[in-house]
Amino acid sequence: MESATPVIVAIDGPSGTGKSSTSKAVAAQLGLSYLDTGAQYRAITWWMVNNGIDTDDPAAIAAAAGKPEIVSGTDPQGPTITVDGVDVAGPIRTQEVTSKVSAVSAVPEVRARITELQRSIAASAAHGIVVEGRDIGTTVLPDAHLKIFLTASPEARAARRSGELKGVDVHSTREALIKRDAADSSRKTSPLAKADDAVEVDTTELTLAQVIECVVTLVEEKRAGK
Ligand code: DC
Numbered sequence: 001m002e003s004a005t006p007v008i009v010a011i012d013g014p015s016g017t018g019k020s021s022t023s024k025a026v027a028a029q030l031g032l033s034y035l036d037t038g039a040q041y042r043a044i045t046w047w048m049v050n051n052g053i054d055t056d057d058p059a060a061i062a063a064a065a066g067k068p069e070i071v072s073g074t075d076p077q078g079p080t081i082t083v084d085g086v087d088v089a090g091p092i093r094t095q096e097v098t099s100k101v102s103a104v105s106a107v108p109e110v111r112a113r114i115t116e117l118q119r120s121i122a123a124s125a126a127h128g129i130v131v132e133g134r135d136i137g138t139t140v141l142p143d144a145h146l147k148i149f150l151t152a153s154p155e156a157r158a159a160r161r162s163g164e165l166k167g168v169d170v171h172s173t174r175e176a177l178i179k180r181d182a183a184d185s186s187r188k189t190s191p192l193a194k195a196d197d198a199v200e201v202d203t204t205e206l207t208l209a210q211v212i213e214c215v216v217t218l219v220e221e222k223r224a225g226k
Contacts, residue, residue: 007032007128008143009219010136013150014181014192016157018203018211022150023132025212027076030219033125034076037133037140040114041105042092043070043083048104055100062109070114072121074129098176102183111189115140134184137195146222147198148215154178156204 009032011023020036027034045055047068053060073080081089091097104110118140122129133140137147152160158174184192194200199218203211 005128005145006125007145007219007223008122008125008141009128009130009215010141010144010147010195010198011130011132011150011215012134012137012148012192012194012198014134014157014184015177016161017150017152018160018208019132019150021208022211022215023130024076024079025208026215026219027130029212029216030130031127032076033074033121033127033129034079035072035074035118035121035129035131036079036081037114037118037131037136038101039079039081039089039092040070040072040117041110042097042101043081043088044068044110044114045097045101045104046088046092047083049096049100055103058103058107061104061107065107065109065113070117072117074121074125076130098180102180102187106183106187106189108189115190134192135190137198138193139190142195146219147195148218149194149198149200150211151200151202152204 009026011019013019023036024034044065048055048061048064051064053064055061068083071082080087081092118131122131122141131141137144137149154174154177158170158177161177162170162173181192201211201214
């Protein structure tokens with residue numbers, strides 16, 4: 001591809017693989033926009049909880065899926081997320097939202113709504129974008145110029161997550177992660193999956209700096225047409 005074309009990079013994988021830190025840093029280094037699609041699913045989940053929608057009732061979720069207005073700010077130095085104009089960057093990271101997000105994001109009407117939003121954000125990124133999630137390479141942006149699938153052992157992922165959530169023990173984090181990944185991987189509509197043409201990077205033995213360098217190199221090779 002020519003370097004003037006806005007480059008679209010899809011980074012997928014389960015939680016705790018360093019997806020967010022890697023995606024943000026790669027976007028910042030290369031002057032690209034950044035979109036955290038998990039934050040959008042968390043935002044719609046937060047709205048459902050706040051508006052008394054039963055998150056165990058897919059029909060109720062489907063009926064309300066079109067109501068909240070979700071806006072993502074795509075500057076990798078300071079990404080933002082609002083729902084109906086309210087800054088929800090903090091509230092979407094609570095245990096309550098985390099425990100309900102897999103059920104909400106499995107509802108096809110929710111996925112259709114959020115996928116459309118993601119495609120329009122990617123299409124309007126003038127200098128290109130790094131989009132991180134679970135189904136970006138397979139479903140949302142199947143024509144992305146570069147697809148990365150990050151993996152890591154369950155132990156490494158749990159250790160990283162419990163480091164982020166200070167005070168939460170590794171064992172319960174590991175159990176919760178495995179449960180959420182199983183739900184995200186087994187749902188019918190666009191599950192967590194590696195695209196056939198994605199480059200898999202196992203981050204278990206790598207530092208964050210090494211993962212970032214690896215992805216930056218892959219993007220630069222693509223841009224150079226290698
Ligand atoms: O990346 P995260 O942990 O913030 O994502 C939260 C949840 O959102 C995750 O458990 C599954 C869902 N998700 C999804 O279904 N599709 C995406 N592209 C991104 C996230």
